[in-house]
Amino acid sequence: MSVTLAGTLARGSFRAGLAVGVADREVLGVLGPNGAGKSTLLRTLAGLLPLAEGSLRLGGRLLDDPSKGVFLHPEERPVGMVFQDYRLFPHLDVLDNVAFAGRCRGLSRRVARAQATEWVDRLGLGGLAHRRPDEVSGGQAQRVALARALAREPELLLLDEPLAALDTRTRLDVRTELRRHLSGFAGPTVLVTHDPLEAMVMTDRLLVLEAGRVVQDAAPAEVARRPATPFVARLVGINLYAGELDPDTATVALDEGGSLVASIDPGTTGRVLVGLRPSAITLHVVPPGRASTRNAWPGTVTGLELLGDRVRVQVGGEPPALVDVTPDAVAELGIEPGLPVWLTAKATETDAYPDVATLPA
Amino acid sequence: MLGLALLVLPLLGLLVRSPWADLPHVLGEAEVLDALRLSLVSASSATAIALVLGVPLAWVLARSEARAISLLRSVVTLPLVLPPVVGGVALLFAFGRTGIVGRWLDQWLGLTIPFTTAAVVLAETFVAMPFLVITVEGALRAADKGYDEAAATLGASRLTVFRRVTLPLVRPSLAAGAVLCWARALGEFGATITFAGNLQGVTRTMPLAVYLAMQTNPRAATALSLLLLLVSVLVLVGLRDRWLADGRRR
Amino acid sequence: MTRLLRLPWLLIVLLLVAGCGQAPPPGGAASGVGGTIRVFAAASLTRSFTTLAHDFERQHPGSTVELSFGGSSDLAEQIDNGAPADVFASASPVNMRQVVRAGNARRPRPFARNTMEIAVPPDNPGHVHGLDDLARDGVKVALCQPQVPCGSVAREVFARAGISVHPVTEEVDVTSVLTKVAIGEVDAGLVYVTDVRSAGGQVHGIPVPAAVNASTTYPIAATSGSGNPATARAFVALVLSGRGQRVLARDGFGSA
Numbered sequence: 104m105s106v107t108l109a110g111t112l113a114r115g116s117f118r119a120g121l122a123v124g125v126a127d128r129e130v131l132g133v134l135g136p137n138g139a140g141k142s143t144l145l146r147t148l149a150g151l152l153p154l155a156e157g158s159l160r161l162g163g164r165l166l167d168d169p170s171k172g173v174f175l176h177p178e179e180r181p182v183g184m185v186f187q188d189y190r191l192f193p194h195l196d197v198l199d200n201v202a203f204a205g206r207c208r209g210l211s212r213r214v215a216r217a218q219a220t221e222w223v224d225r226l227g228l229g230g231l232a233h234r235r236p237d238e239v240s241g242g243q244a245q246r247v248a249l250a251r252a253l254a255r256e257p258e259l260l261l262l263d264e265p266l267a268a269l270d271t272r273t274r275l276d277v278r279t280e281l282r283r284h285l286s287g288f289a290g291p292t293v294l295v296t297h298d299p300l301e302a303m304v305m306t307d308r309l310l311v312l313e314a315g316r317v318v319q320d321a322a323p324a325e326v327a328r329r330p331a332t333p334f335v336a337r338l339v340g341i342n343l344y345a346g347e348l349d350p351d352t353a354t355v356a357l358d359e360g361g362s363l364v365a366s367i368d369p370g371t372t373g374r375v376l377v378g379l380r381p382s383a384i385t386l387h388v389v390p391p392g393r394a395s396t397r398n399a400w401p402g403t404v405t406g407l408e409l410l411g412d413r414v415r416v417q418v419g420g421e422p423p424a425l426v427d428v429t430p431d432a433v434a435e436l437g438i439e440p441g442l443p444v445w446l447t448a449k450a451t452e453t454d455a456y457p458d459v460a461t462l463p464a
Numbered sequence: 465m466l467g468l469a470l471l472v473l474p475l476l477g478l479l480v481r482s483p484w485a486d487l488p489h490v491l492g493e494a495e496v497l498d499a500l501r502l503s504l505v506s507a508s509s510a511t512a513i514a515l516v517l518g519v520p521l522a523w524v525l526a527r528s529e530a531r532a533i534s535l536l537r538s539v540v541t542l543p544l545v546l547p548p549v550v551g552g553v554a555l556l557f558a559f560g561r562t563g564i565v566g567r568w569l570d571q572w573l574g575l576t577i578p579f580t581t582a583a584v585v586l587a588e589t590f591v592a593m594p595f596l597v598i599t600v601e602g603a604l605r606a607a608d609k610g611y612d613e614a615a616a617t618l619g620a621s622r623l624t625v626f627r628r629v630t631l632p633l634v635r636p637s638l639a640a641g642a643v644l645c646w647a648r649a650l651g652e653f654g655a656t657i658t659f660a661g662n663l664q665g666v667t668r669t670m671p672l673a674v675y676l677a678m679q680t681n682p683r684a685a686t687a688l689s690l691l692l693l694l695v696s697v698l699v700l701v702g703l704r705d706r707w708l709a710d711g712r713r714r
Numbered sequence: 715m716t717r718l719l720r721l722p723w724l725l726i727v728l729l730l731v732a733g734c735g736q737a738p739p740p741g742g743a744a745s746g747v748g749g750t751i752r753v754f755a756a757a758s759l760t761r762s763f764t765t766l767a768h769d770f771e772r773q774h775p776g777s778t779v780e781l782s783f784g785g786s787s788d789l790a791e792q793i794d795n796g797a798p799a800d801v802f803a804s805a806s807p808v809n810m811r812q813v814v815r816a817g818n819a820r821r822p823r824p825f826a827r828n829t830m831e832i833a834v835p836p837d838n839p840g841h842v843h844g845l846d847d848l849a850r851d852g853v854k855v856a857l858c859q860p861q862v863p864c865g866s867v868a869r870e871v872f873a874r875a876g877i878s879v880h881p882v883t884e885e886v887d888v889t890s891v892l893t894k895v896a897i898g899e900v901d902a903g904l905v906y907v908t909d910v911r912s913a914g915g916q917v918h919g920i921p922v923p924a925a926v927n928a929s930t931t932y933p934i935a936a937t938s939g940s941g942n943p944a945t946a947r948a949f950v951a952l953v954l955s956g957r958g959q960r961v962l963a964r965d966g967f968g969s970a
Contacts (some may be wrong), residue, residue, distance in 0.1 A: 178624075183618075184617040188610065189606075190614035192611060192614070192633075194632040207619035396704070508919070576854075578882075578883075579882035657890075661894070662859060679791070679886070
């Protein structure tokens with residue numbers, strides 16, 4: 104029952120050439136900046152947009168192929184979709200929202216409601232069955248939307264930023280819960296998000312889209328460790344530098360100035376990306392001693408940002424970097440913008456990998 | 465405030481000058497009861513027809529992206545600017561015995577529309593339906609298409625989407641449009657008297673009866689007007705409570 | 715606007731009249747005849763009164779006759795509600811009586827009589843050839859409603875002929891009956907002789923036998939509230955004069 108799409112998506116004048124496949128029980132996360140084509144992909148899978156060219160199959164069934172004149176409308180596809188704003192029908196109560204798909208399948212009101220009751224109970228909404236959508240909380244509405252989509256008995260499940268409409272606290276609970284429900288779904292799932300944590304926790308594989316192109320397609324951990332583009336690096340909070348590798352010295356001459364000694368896989372050569380976690384960099388207010396196994400370079404503090412129990416320090420230099428320190432250290436060392444500092448990072452923590460996505464400058 | 469005065473003063477005039485004492489007497493006359501019954505039946509029928517024909521029309525106007533739609537929209541609003549008497553003449557030319565359609569109805573089916581209650585309903589529908597269409601079209605245009613999409617992904621055909629989602633969402637406007645349409649149909653005079661004629665129990669609605677009474681017995685005419693006003697207010701208030709409140713909460 | 719446009723036209727007429735060297739009309743400016751009067755007249759008088767108004771303006775240079783035609787009952791209602799009429803010519807004594815009783819006119823004079831005639835569309839689809847045909851099943855007949863003169867007179871005719879006619883519609887005035895006949899929506903209507911004549915070829919007239927025919931008498935009066943009583947009286951006099959009667963007879967009216 105896996106889903107495969109290869110072709111050109113179109114929405115207005117926007118075009119995106121993609122090849123995507125999702126296996127049964129696999130949750131594919133789609134990550135990317137606004138306008139990258141995430142919702143266009145989702146809408147094309149749902150049948151709300153037709154393919155400009157190429158084909159889309161679900162299991163053995165052809166859903167969309169302009170060259171063959173095949174296009175199944177949304178109502179003809181076994182696809183369930185959870186919209187970002189949920190789009191619960193305001194004139195129906197929770198139960199009737201969930202029973203909607205059953206009614207569309209031609210079930211009687213009684214049977215459709217009985218089936219819906221099962222879904223409502225399974226998602227822990229039992230007490231809310233006769234509430235109106237405007238009488239339930241955001242997290243509950245999210246579950247109603249999921250129950251409604253699942254009640255369609257879909258073979259492909261689509262979720263468009265399912266947690267975006269929730270506040271931070273609720274998001275944490277719902278995320279865990281949603282992961283549990285998704286793991287119970289037998290078909291392929293495609294989940295669009297721009298929240299990296301959501302992507303890490305809930306998906307089996309990540310597809311990074313930028314400007315209508317796939318720039319990375321890998322396991323979430325791999326994406327977090329070795330982001331392919333500055334966008335992803337920023338999302339996962341990693342310092343990312345592009346440069347030219349000298350394999351003999353394991354030194355990367357960075358495009359934005361400076362150089363870093365990195366750990367490399369054997370045989371790596373040419374254009375590389377260097378990923379450096381902010382927590383792997385040490386900040387000094389006095390010049391550190393020299394060592395060949397680590398990188399050391401001077402810089403100036405340009406900004407501070409409190410992130411929970413640590414402080415992210417922005418340092419200008421060659422190269423610039425984000426460095427995580429403890430709030431204690433900030434006080435102790437008197438870190439403030441304009442302060443000259445030295446940065447060090449072990450070569451073993453400095454990860455260089457081939458630049459496959461050909462970075463935009 | 466001036467606007468309110470302009471609307472209220474004539475009604476106030478009617479109320480003040482009304483021979484309230486005549487009302488029970490007027491209500492007892494068979495002729496008046498005939499006219500009242502005919503008015504209510506024909507205005508309600510016209511509204512029902514306008515709902516059945518006008519709502520799909522409003523949907524097409526709201527959702528179609530064809531360029532000819534703006535032309536179609538002007539055609540739909542035309543009966544609003546047409547003097548009702550001209551509308552009546554137009555109806556005669558279309559559905560009259562020698563009209564472009566009526567001629568064939570007469571020849572093939574032996575059916576003549578003018579001077580029947582059906583003609584009253586037709587004239588009222590012609591004049592009043594644009595009110596419904598315009599109101600509903602505006603609401604459909606403003607309605608969130610996201611719900612339609614959501615319904616489609618749940619397996620709803622276009623018809624089901626329309627019936628189960630779009631219509632319920634615009635129900636307050638639908639009710640408002642129907643009420644406007646009904647009120648306009650109830651007060652219809654010009655097109656009715658021209659197209660349907662004027663015969664007690666068949667085509668003589670309240671407005672025609674009022675006009676008729678005006679010629680011989682202005683006092684009775686005032687009483688009749690008052691009766692028409694009271695009945696409309698009663699029905700409108702009743703519907704308002706039932707329909708408009710209903711749209712918010714079941 | 716209308717007034718401004720009319721002024722030069724009036725001057726031209728005056729000059730023409732003067733140029734023709736016509737004798738000053740009897741009872742001219744000296745007796746206070748001049749200015750504008752408004753004549754409210756029954757719709758059936760449209761043709762005759764338009765001619766007479768023209769005559770009047772020619773006879774009394776400097777005077778203008780504004781004509782307002784309508785159903786007699788409507789006109790009476792308007793006058794009683796203060797409409798600025800100087801002369802009222804009604805198609806029925808009933809409506810005149812209403813105005814007189816309200817104190818808005820005095821001493822009405824009968825000036826014409828109108829009898830009934832059957833009007834049928836030119837192709838006569840109902841094959842109507844006489845009064846009896848109007849009572850036949852399947853013949854669609856339009857009448858005036860009984861509350862207006864043409865309606866009550868029509869019913870008087872049927873009573874005299876001993877027939878019972880069931881109209882498909884009761885119109886508010888005789889013009890509406892005539893229209894429904896002319897466009898072929900009904901097979902026949904009972905209207906005034908004068909209406910058939912003024913409709914030209916649009917309807918065909920079938921006479922009602924004199925023995926059963928009924929008529930209505932047309933009264934005329936200057937109104938009490940007239941701002942120009944001398945001119946109003948002069949117009950009434952013209953209608954009653956030989957010239958007035960000739961014009962009315964030409965259009966099918968009988969003498970009162």
